[in-house]
Amino acid sequence: MDPVATKSIETIIIGAGLSGIYAASLLTSQKKSFVVLEARNRIGGRILCPRHDGYGCDLGPSWYWPDIHPRMKRLVAALGLKGYRQFEEGMGRYQQQNGAVHTVRGYGSEPFSWRIVGGMTALITKLCESIPHDAIRLNHSVCAIERRSDGVWVTVGELEKAPRAQFVAQQVILALPPRLTAATILFTPDLPDRLAQAMLKTGTWMAGQAKFYALYETPFWRNAGLSGQAFSERGPLGEIHDGSNNDTVPYGLTGFAGIPAVQRRQQPDLSEAILNQLAALFGPAATKPAKLFYQDWAFEPFTATEYDYPPMLTHPIYQPPAGQSDMWDGAIHFAGTETADQHGGYLEGALRSAERAVYHL
Incomplete structure (x- = not known):
């Protein structure tokens, strides 16, 4: 003691x-x-960035918005860090409850969302x-x-x-x-x-969330004219984005589970279901990531309580x-x-x- x-x-x-x-x-x-x-x-x-090939994968917060977040903008500059725009070019994908997948118009964030080279852990x-x-x-x-x-x-x-x-x-x-x-x-x-x-x-923000990160050697979704954005009513993922390094390897897809924490508790390993869903959205190459990370914040005792299990429907x-x-x-x-x-x-x-x-x- x-x-x-x-x-x-x-x-x-x-x-x-x-x-x-x-x-x-x-x-x-x-x-x-x-x-x-x-x-x-x-x-x-909640800033957690496991590394693969030197790339920090944000399993907690991923973005900041320099146009409306002056402290983050100043701190990134003061620390000598570099940011880069979230990749949003191309079409998006939308999955219905019955599993049907549609190509839809992509959308750009406004104001622009940015990532930090090295992942958010670089701040820490x-x-x-x-x-x-x-x-x-x-x-x-x-x-x-x-x-x-x-x-x-x-x-x-x-x-x-x-x-x-x-x-x-x-x-x-x-x-x-x-x-x-x-x-x-x-x-x-x-x-x-x-x-x-x-x-x-x-x-608690993010406390009921679970997040994944899948890393690949090539951005096959970009090559197919897709932005990496996808939304699903079916799950297990509800929201997906391009999570790539700054225009170099590794390339990645990342996003959030779309099923509530109480349901995830009954199915703690979603790896296979995640890869199957990514394949349905972006093609069979999605089933073979170089690395797959998954973090369920709802069951982190130093982040969440049982009161955080119900999903937040609004910010x-x-x-x-x-x-x-x-x-x-x-x-x-x-x-x-x-x-x-x-x-x-x-x-x-x-x-x-x-x-x-x-x-x-």
């Missing part, structure tokens, strides 16, 4: 997704003392270059937060068991989805009912829970994209909420 952290720490950041890591980079630039506690054995949160990697290595603690799942006279005590481990570690600081940034926070962390004193209910009612209007950006007289600050007052659910919202939390410390 790690000893109780008794040295002076100004801030504890809970969660090492984009919001938490960006907050850590801002505190680093201010020469503030902090520690980041991350439950997973990796950083990035670059931000971490400026953060002290020993400031990030992996495999540190927070189970309790208590306000005491000498600061805020944060306990790592499991309730009803001896703590694995404890940390104390003057302020805490909760860079976690509000619903996950309310469902998994014991607060002392208790959260006000209105705040707790607001947090539990805030749906939620996010805001700080119960209108509060902090609590306990400013000892705890909310961050994370679901707490943003604008662009909630997007990477832009994660950055915006992190800035708010840090600048209000």
Whole structure:
């Protein structure tokens, strides 16, 4: 068991997704003392990019929109990263419930959607270059937060068991989805009912989603005049896009499951069904990817709860829970994209909420 952290720490950041890591980079630039506690054995949160032939495959967020996301645009440039337009040229495909497939007019996103060379994980990697290595603690799942006279005590481990570690600081940034926070962390004193209910009612973006990535040596769909876009009423995939590297190998198709989480629980391995559907949409070459990745976020305990299983039919209007950006007289600050007052659910919202939390410390 790690000893109780008794040295002076100004801030504890809970969660090492984009919001938490960006907050850590801002505190680093201010020469503030902090520690980041991350439950997973990796950083990035919902940014997850397994690699194949050096290409990072976005199984979490894939896009940003420079025309309407100024923070993302500035950060990509400041970190020396490069973006490229989402490929959308050609016709699309549409699959009916009965399995019939039709070629339809493709559509372009407006404003234009962009990807990052190297995958979204490049954001996390670059931000971490400026953060002290020993400031990030992996495999540190927070189970309790208590306000005491000498600061805020944060306990790592499991309730009803001896703590694995404890940390104390003057302020805490909760860079976690509000619903996950309310469902998994014991607060002392208790959260006000209105705040707790607001947090539990805030749906976690992507938490009910499952995403695939299939990589190929050639863009056979492009060669057939197709954009890689497809929509299906049949499933198991509901939405598909071109997920290729920037006009070079590997080329890819990526997208989202179209069946709800409760149904996916009964069929945890969708690989064969995914490849069969891709073949129906784009031809037999789709059945032989060089690599197939699949990630079901609904069953990730550090992302989703059972409340997230029902699919979101529209993009939620996010805001700080119960209108509060902090609590306990400013000892705890909310961050994370679901707490943003604008662009909630997007990477832009994660950055915006992190800035708010840090600048209000």
